[in-house]
Amino acid sequence: MRIISTERSQVLAARIAEKLGAPLVETKFTRFPDGELYLRCGELDDETLIVSSVVDNDMLVQTLLAIDAADQSRNTLIIPYLGYSRQDKRFFPGEPISARAVARALSTGIERTYIVNIHDPGVLDHFSVPAKNVSIAPAVGGYIGDLRLKNPLILAPDEGAIGFAADVAAVGGWDCDHLEKTRLSGEEVRIAPKTIDAAGRDVVIVDDIISTGGTLTTAACMLREQGAASIHAACVHGVLTSGAYTRLRAAGVSSVVSSDTYENASSFISAASAIVTAIREDAHR
DSSP, X not given: OEEEEOGGGHHHHHHHHHHHTOOBOOEEEEEOTTSOEEEEEOOOOSEEEEEOOBOSHHHHHHHHHHHHHTTTSEEEEEESSBTTTTOOSOOSTTOOOHHHHHHHHTXXXXXXXXXXXXXXXXXXXXXXXXXXXXXXXXXXXXHHHHTTOSSOEEEESSGGGHHHHHHHHHHHTOEEXXXXXXXXXXXXXXXXXXXSOOTTOEEEEEEEEESSOHHHXXXXXXXXXXXXXXXXXXXXXXXXXXXXXXXXHHTTOSEEEEETTSOSTTXXXXXXXXXXXXXXXXXXX
Protein backbone atom coordinates (compact mmCIF):
# COMPACT_ATOMS: atom_id res chain seq x y z
CA MET A 1 0.00 0.00 0.00
CA ARG A 2 1.08 3.54 -0.77
CA ILE A 3 -0.49 6.75 0.49
CA ILE A 4 -1.25 9.99 -1.33
CA SER A 5 -3.04 13.11 -0.14
CA THR A 6 -4.58 16.26 -1.46
CA GLU A 7 -3.19 19.66 -0.55
CA ARG A 8 -5.18 20.28 2.65
CA SER A 9 -4.58 16.86 4.20
CA GLN A 10 -0.81 16.51 4.02
CA VAL A 11 -0.13 16.47 7.77
CA LEU A 12 -2.77 13.87 8.58
CA ALA A 13 -1.68 11.72 5.61
CA ALA A 14 1.90 11.73 6.90
CA ARG A 15 0.71 10.68 10.36
CA ILE A 16 -1.38 7.86 8.92
CA ALA A 17 1.54 6.69 6.78
CA GLU A 18 3.82 6.61 9.82
CA LYS A 19 1.36 4.57 11.87
CA LEU A 20 0.69 2.12 9.02
CA GLY A 21 4.36 1.87 8.11
CA ALA A 22 3.42 2.60 4.50
CA PRO A 23 5.23 4.90 2.04
CA LEU A 24 3.88 8.42 1.59
CA VAL A 25 4.04 9.29 -2.11
CA GLU A 26 4.91 12.83 -3.16
CA THR A 27 2.13 14.62 -5.02
CA LYS A 28 2.66 17.88 -6.90
CA PHE A 29 -0.10 20.46 -7.18
CA THR A 30 -0.47 23.39 -9.52
CA ARG A 31 -3.10 25.51 -11.21
CA PHE A 32 -3.47 26.42 -14.88
CA PRO A 33 -3.96 30.07 -15.92
CA ASP A 34 -7.70 29.47 -16.41
CA GLY A 35 -8.04 28.22 -12.82
CA GLU A 36 -8.14 24.50 -13.55
CA LEU A 37 -6.35 22.29 -11.03
CA TYR A 38 -3.59 19.82 -11.84
CA LEU A 39 -1.87 17.19 -9.74
CA ARG A 40 0.71 14.52 -10.39
CA CYS A 41 1.44 11.61 -8.09
CA GLY A 42 4.67 9.71 -7.76
CA GLU A 43 4.92 5.98 -8.34
CA LEU A 44 1.95 4.08 -6.94
CA ASP A 45 1.43 0.42 -6.05
CA ASP A 46 -1.42 -2.00 -6.61
CA GLU A 47 -3.16 -0.57 -3.52
CA THR A 48 -3.52 3.13 -2.73
CA LEU A 49 -4.84 4.98 0.29
CA ILE A 50 -6.07 8.46 -0.65
CA VAL A 51 -6.39 10.96 2.21
CA SER A 52 -8.45 14.02 1.35
CA SER A 53 -10.51 16.41 3.44
CA VAL A 54 -13.15 18.06 1.27
CA VAL A 55 -12.81 21.45 2.94
CA ASP A 56 -13.64 23.49 -0.16
CA ASN A 57 -14.45 23.15 -3.85
CA ASP A 58 -10.80 22.90 -4.87
CA MET A 59 -10.27 19.94 -2.54
CA LEU A 60 -13.33 18.22 -3.98
CA VAL A 61 -11.82 18.50 -7.46
CA GLN A 62 -8.38 17.44 -6.20
CA THR A 63 -9.99 14.36 -4.63
CA LEU A 64 -11.58 13.39 -7.94
CA LEU A 65 -8.27 13.94 -9.74
CA ALA A 66 -6.34 11.89 -7.18
CA ILE A 67 -8.77 8.98 -7.52
CA ASP A 68 -8.42 9.08 -11.29
CA ALA A 69 -4.61 9.30 -11.08
CA ALA A 70 -4.68 6.04 -9.10
CA ASP A 71 -6.91 4.23 -11.57
CA GLN A 72 -4.50 1.31 -11.90
CA SER A 73 -4.75 0.34 -8.22
CA ARG A 74 -7.32 -0.69 -5.64
CA ASN A 75 -8.22 2.49 -3.81
CA THR A 76 -9.41 3.29 -0.31
CA LEU A 77 -10.57 6.86 0.27
CA ILE A 78 -10.14 8.55 3.65
CA ILE A 79 -12.33 11.65 3.96
CA PRO A 80 -11.42 13.29 7.27
CA TYR A 81 -13.90 16.12 6.63
CA LEU A 82 -16.72 15.80 4.11
CA GLY A 83 -17.88 19.13 2.78
CA TYR A 84 -21.50 19.44 1.62
CA SER A 85 -22.56 16.72 4.08
CA ARG A 86 -24.86 18.99 6.08
CA GLN A 87 -27.17 19.56 3.09
CA ASP A 88 -28.67 16.09 3.44
CA LYS A 89 -32.31 16.97 2.79
CA ARG A 90 -34.29 18.87 0.18
CA PHE A 91 -35.93 21.78 1.97
CA PHE A 92 -37.26 23.62 -1.09
CA PRO A 93 -38.26 22.46 -4.58
CA GLY A 94 -35.37 22.60 -7.01
CA GLU A 95 -32.65 22.13 -4.38
CA PRO A 96 -30.04 19.40 -4.74
CA ILE A 97 -29.35 16.99 -1.93
CA SER A 98 -25.73 18.06 -1.92
CA ALA A 99 -24.52 15.29 0.38
CA ARG A 100 -25.92 12.70 -2.03
CA ALA A 101 -24.40 14.39 -5.09
CA VAL A 102 -20.92 14.51 -3.54
CA ALA A 103 -21.13 10.98 -2.15
CA ARG A 104 -22.08 9.61 -5.57
CA ALA A 105 -19.20 11.44 -7.24
CA LEU A 106 -16.70 10.18 -4.68
CA SER A 107 -17.88 6.56 -4.98
CA THR A 108 -16.37 6.11 -8.43
CA GLY A 109 -12.91 4.53 -8.61
CA ILE A 110 -12.71 3.45 -4.96
CA GLU A 111 -13.47 0.23 -3.09
CA ARG A 112 -14.35 1.70 0.31
CA THR A 113 -14.30 4.95 2.24
CA TYR A 114 -13.82 6.10 5.83
CA ILE A 115 -15.22 9.41 7.05
CA VAL A 116 -14.40 11.01 10.41
CA ASN A 117 -17.32 12.06 12.63
CA ILE A 118 -19.78 12.76 9.87
CA HIS A 119 -22.55 15.09 11.08
CA ASP A 120 -25.34 12.74 9.98
CA PRO A 121 -24.45 9.03 9.61
CA GLY A 122 -27.35 8.70 7.18
CA VAL A 123 -25.16 10.36 4.55
CA LEU A 124 -23.09 7.17 4.42
CA ASP A 125 -25.99 5.48 2.65
CA HIS A 126 -25.48 7.75 -0.36
CA PHE A 127 -22.13 6.10 -1.14
CA SER A 128 -22.33 3.17 -3.53
CA VAL A 129 -19.32 1.52 -1.87
CA PRO A 130 -18.90 0.47 1.79
CA ALA A 131 -18.64 3.65 3.89
CA LYS A 132 -17.76 3.77 7.59
CA ASN A 133 -17.97 6.57 10.14
CA VAL A 134 -14.88 6.81 12.36
CA SER A 135 -15.27 8.62 15.69
CA ILE A 136 -12.30 10.30 17.33
CA ALA A 137 -14.16 10.96 20.60
CA PRO A 138 -11.47 8.95 22.50
CA ALA A 139 -8.74 11.20 21.06
CA VAL A 140 -10.67 14.31 22.09
CA GLY A 141 -11.08 12.84 25.56
CA GLY A 142 -7.38 12.04 25.70
CA TYR A 143 -6.52 15.65 24.93
CA ILE A 144 -8.87 16.88 27.64
CA GLY A 145 -7.21 14.51 30.08
CA ASP A 146 -3.84 16.04 29.24
CA LEU A 147 -5.19 19.48 30.27
CA ARG A 148 -5.33 18.14 33.85
CA LEU A 149 -8.49 20.05 34.65
CA LYS A 150 -9.97 19.54 38.10
CA ASN A 151 -13.24 17.62 37.91
CA PRO A 152 -14.18 18.78 34.38
CA LEU A 153 -17.77 18.93 33.18
CA ILE A 154 -18.17 17.85 29.55
CA LEU A 155 -21.00 19.66 27.79
CA ALA A 156 -22.64 19.08 24.42
CA PRO A 157 -23.99 22.26 22.80
CA ASP A 158 -27.42 20.62 22.39
CA GLU A 159 -29.22 17.35 23.02
CA GLY A 160 -28.39 16.09 19.52
CA ALA A 161 -24.67 16.06 20.32
CA ILE A 162 -24.95 14.32 23.69
CA GLY A 163 -23.82 10.96 22.26
CA PHE A 164 -20.48 12.36 21.14
CA ALA A 165 -20.04 14.24 24.42
CA ALA A 166 -20.78 11.07 26.41
CA ASP A 167 -18.12 9.17 24.45
CA VAL A 168 -15.61 11.94 25.20
CA ALA A 169 -16.55 11.99 28.89
CA ALA A 170 -16.21 8.21 29.15
CA VAL A 171 -12.45 8.51 28.60
CA GLY A 172 -11.96 10.09 32.01
CA GLY A 173 -15.19 9.06 33.73
CA TRP A 174 -16.21 12.72 33.82
CA ASP A 175 -19.65 14.23 34.31
CA CYS A 176 -21.53 14.91 31.10
CA ASP A 177 -24.54 17.05 30.24
CA HIS A 178 -25.92 19.14 27.42
CA LEU A 179 -26.78 22.81 27.17
CA GLU A 180 -30.43 23.74 27.10
CA LYS A 181 -32.07 26.98 26.02
CA THR A 182 -34.83 28.34 28.24
CA ARG A 183 -36.82 31.35 27.03
CA LEU A 184 -37.30 33.67 29.99
CA SER A 185 -39.18 36.33 28.04
CA GLY A 186 -39.80 37.51 24.51
CA GLU A 187 -36.23 38.81 24.29
CA GLU A 188 -34.32 36.96 26.99
CA VAL A 189 -32.98 33.42 26.65
CA ARG A 190 -30.97 31.49 29.23
CA ILE A 191 -28.45 28.83 28.17
CA ALA A 192 -27.31 26.47 30.90
CA PRO A 193 -26.53 22.79 31.50
CA LYS A 194 -29.76 20.79 31.68
CA THR A 195 -29.11 19.02 34.97
CA ILE A 196 -25.59 19.73 36.31
CA ASP A 197 -24.63 23.08 37.82
CA ALA A 198 -21.58 24.62 36.14
CA ALA A 199 -20.64 26.79 39.13
CA GLY A 200 -17.05 26.18 40.19
CA ARG A 201 -16.49 23.61 37.42
CA ASP A 202 -13.95 23.53 34.60
CA VAL A 203 -16.32 23.24 31.63
CA VAL A 204 -15.38 21.75 28.25
CA ILE A 205 -17.90 22.22 25.43
CA VAL A 206 -17.39 19.50 22.81
CA ASP A 207 -18.93 19.08 19.37
CA ASP A 208 -18.23 17.50 16.00
CA ILE A 209 -17.77 20.90 14.33
CA ILE A 210 -17.27 24.56 15.19
CA SER A 211 -18.10 26.85 12.28
CA THR A 212 -18.90 30.45 13.24
CA GLY A 213 -18.86 29.75 16.98
CA GLY A 214 -21.90 31.96 17.55
CA THR A 215 -23.86 29.59 19.80
CA LEU A 216 -20.74 28.60 21.75
CA THR A 217 -19.84 32.26 22.32
CA THR A 218 -23.27 32.99 23.80
CA ALA A 219 -23.10 29.85 25.92
CA ALA A 220 -19.61 30.71 27.18
CA CYS A 221 -20.72 34.18 28.32
CA MET A 222 -23.66 32.71 30.21
CA LEU A 223 -21.58 29.93 31.76
CA ARG A 224 -19.21 32.59 33.04
CA GLU A 225 -22.15 34.39 34.63
CA GLN A 226 -23.22 31.08 36.18
CA GLY A 227 -19.85 30.77 37.91
CA ALA A 228 -17.90 28.33 35.75
CA ALA A 229 -14.26 28.26 36.88
CA SER A 230 -12.99 27.99 33.30
CA ILE A 231 -14.40 27.25 29.86
CA HIS A 232 -12.76 25.32 27.04
CA ALA A 233 -13.96 24.26 23.58
CA ALA A 234 -12.91 21.14 21.70
CA CYS A 235 -14.20 19.82 18.40
CA VAL A 236 -13.34 17.40 15.63
CA HIS A 237 -13.64 19.74 12.66
CA GLY A 238 -12.35 23.26 13.35
CA VAL A 239 -13.82 25.20 10.43
CA LEU A 240 -13.70 28.42 12.51
CA THR A 241 -15.05 30.82 9.90
CA SER A 242 -15.87 34.53 10.26
CA GLY A 243 -13.45 35.12 13.14
CA ALA A 244 -14.79 32.27 15.26
CA TYR A 245 -11.52 31.64 17.09
CA THR A 246 -11.05 35.21 18.28
CA ARG A 247 -14.78 35.51 19.04
CA LEU A 248 -14.58 32.53 21.37
CA ARG A 249 -11.39 33.65 23.06
CA ALA A 250 -12.78 37.15 23.54
CA ALA A 251 -15.82 35.57 25.22
CA GLY A 252 -13.56 34.03 27.85
CA VAL A 253 -12.97 30.59 26.37
CA SER A 254 -9.54 29.61 27.68
CA SER A 255 -8.66 27.22 24.87
CA VAL A 256 -10.13 26.28 21.49
CA VAL A 257 -8.81 23.06 19.95
CA SER A 258 -9.71 20.87 17.01
CA SER A 259 -8.29 17.92 15.10
CA ASP A 260 -6.23 17.54 11.95
CA THR A 261 -9.29 16.58 9.89
CA TYR A 262 -9.47 20.28 9.06
CA GLU A 263 -5.86 21.36 9.29
CA ASN A 264 -5.24 24.75 10.92
CA ALA A 265 -3.41 26.32 13.87
CA SER A 266 -5.91 24.89 16.38
CA SER A 267 -5.31 21.27 15.28
CA PHE A 268 -3.86 19.77 18.46
CA ILE A 269 -5.73 16.46 18.20
CA SER A 270 -5.02 13.82 15.55
CA ALA A 271 -7.48 11.50 13.84
CA ALA A 272 -4.65 9.25 12.59
CA SER A 273 -4.85 6.54 15.27
CA ALA A 274 -8.63 6.11 14.94
CA ILE A 275 -8.40 5.92 11.15
CA VAL A 276 -5.58 3.37 11.21
CA THR A 277 -7.44 1.26 13.79
CA ALA A 278 -10.55 1.20 11.56
CA ILE A 279 -8.51 0.20 8.51
CA ARG A 280 -6.75 -2.61 10.36
CA GLU A 281 -9.97 -3.93 11.88
CA ASP A 282 -11.55 -4.23 8.43
CA ALA A 283 -8.40 -5.80 6.99
CA HIS A 284 -8.57 -8.60 9.58
CA ARG A 285 -12.20 -9.46 8.85
